[in-house]
Amino acid sequence: MPKPVIWITRTLSDATLARARRDYEVIWDPADTPGSADDIIAMSAKVDGMIPCHSEHFSADVVAQLDRRLKIVANHSVGVDHCDLPALRAKGITVTNTPGVLSDATAELAMMLMLGAARHAVEGDRTVRSGAWDFWSPAFLVGKQVTGARLGIVGMGGVGRAFARKARGFDMEIHYHNRSRLSPKDEADAIYHDNLDDLLEVSDFLSLHCPATPDTTGLLNAKRLAQMPKGCVVVNTARGALVDEDALLAAIKSGHVGAAGLDCFVTEPGGNPAFAQHENIMMMPHAGSGTVTTRNAMGFKALDNLDAFFRGDQPPDQL
Template sequence: MTKPRLWITRRLSDATLARAAHDYDVVINHADTPGTAAELIAASAEFDAIIPCHSEHFSADVVAQFADRLRIVANHSVGVDHCDLSALKARGIVVTNTPDVLSDATAELAMLLMLGAARHAVAGDRIVRTGAWDSWSPAFMVGKQVTGARLGIIGMGRVGRAFAAKARGFDMDVHYYNRTALPDDQALGATYHDSVESLLAVSDFLSLHCPATPDTTNLMDADRFALLPKGAVIVNTARGALVDEDALIAALDSGHVAAAGLDCFQVEPGGNPAFAKYDNVFMLPHIGSATRKTRDAMGFRALDNLDAFFAGNTPQDTL
């Protein structure tokens, strides 16, 4: 029996690539560079399936030029804002993602960013690393305490709930905004707010865990930053599009926002060079899911979806 032909657009984990090579006629982009529009269009005539990452963009214009061979796009990601789902569906192309398996890794990173931003990790590391640590006093590098503080979470999906669980280990008072209130067995005592504005007013710490959509683009703008308590800390491990970066810089300059922990930016790769001068901005290069365990799990989840599809079943993670 002829194996389905599969293009893997980026360098995935070794275990994922080995399994893919066993089960599929696979072509791997070992150069590990983002797939271009032209490459995606060409691939639609050469492959039955693609496993892309968030770096490949399936816009309506690109999808309109696809050949008829491509049958499934099995994303190696949870977010699918790089895919025009309507355009793909109109072409009869199934789209899947990899939920659940990266929730804990991303929540861990959110905790790292929250703690690092609150406790001057950037400035402290620089002072020690450069040999500038030559004094101490009770007023030296005093930060914001996490334990017992009020935490606001926007988006209580899988990652938001995983982060809330970890925050409870710091005895944080968890509040959240979601499209709907969670059942008690998922909320676990967290306080529901039926508007973002209500949540912001009580958020000494704010962590973003919602998807990027037209409705959430620049969700945190100047007006909403102003609703936070003075001295709040904001964390974003979701998508860069959620934050108006100019508005965040203005809030940092005024001191209304004390610090930020950012794993996502409006421009990726690269980030925003304007943040570089701020010691109170702790930044990482979009690595929320970057653990060996999670990368293997994401790759295997994408392959599980392909296996189900080519067996004639509906993949578990069909969008």
């Protein structure tokens, strides 16, 4: 019996590629460039399944042109805002994601960004690296202390809860807003706010961990930033669409927001060049899940979903 043919759109981990080649006929381009709409449409007539990343966009227009041969899109991501799920389902295409395996890696990066933004890591690194460190003063690079501060978390899914666990190591007071209140076990003495505005008012630090949806696009806008304490620190390792970037820049310039740590942007790749003018904004290129352990786990989860589908079972992470 011939093996199913799959398209892997980007360069996944060596272990993932090796396993995929063992079990499937794999189409993969080592040039590692994002798949365009035309690529996706053309490839749909050649493969039975795809493993795309968030860099490939399955809009309703693209989905309408997909060949009937394509039966499953096994995303190498947790977020699926790049997919028009109703359109894919209407086309009879199964869609899966990779939940539960990247929470710790993303939470680690959020912690790094929070600490780095609060303690002038960008400016400090540049000062030493450039050879400009030729003085010291008690007033030099005085930052915002994390230990004991109030942390607001928007979205208490897997990543949000992992971040809360790590923040407790700094004795932070955890506050959160979520679509629904967590169980007492998962809440672990965090303080629930059913209203986002109430959360913002007590957030010395704010970390975003919710998905990008029509309801959350532009969630952190000028009005909401103004509700936060002066000198607050904003961290976003979720999706760039959650933040009104012009509003955040204005709040940084005014000093109302003291610093920011960003791993995602409205425009990706590339980010927002205006942010680069401010050394109190620490940035990473959407690398939250970027550890060997996590990228292997994500790839294996995508393959687990494909394996289940092609043997006639429901994939464990079907959406």
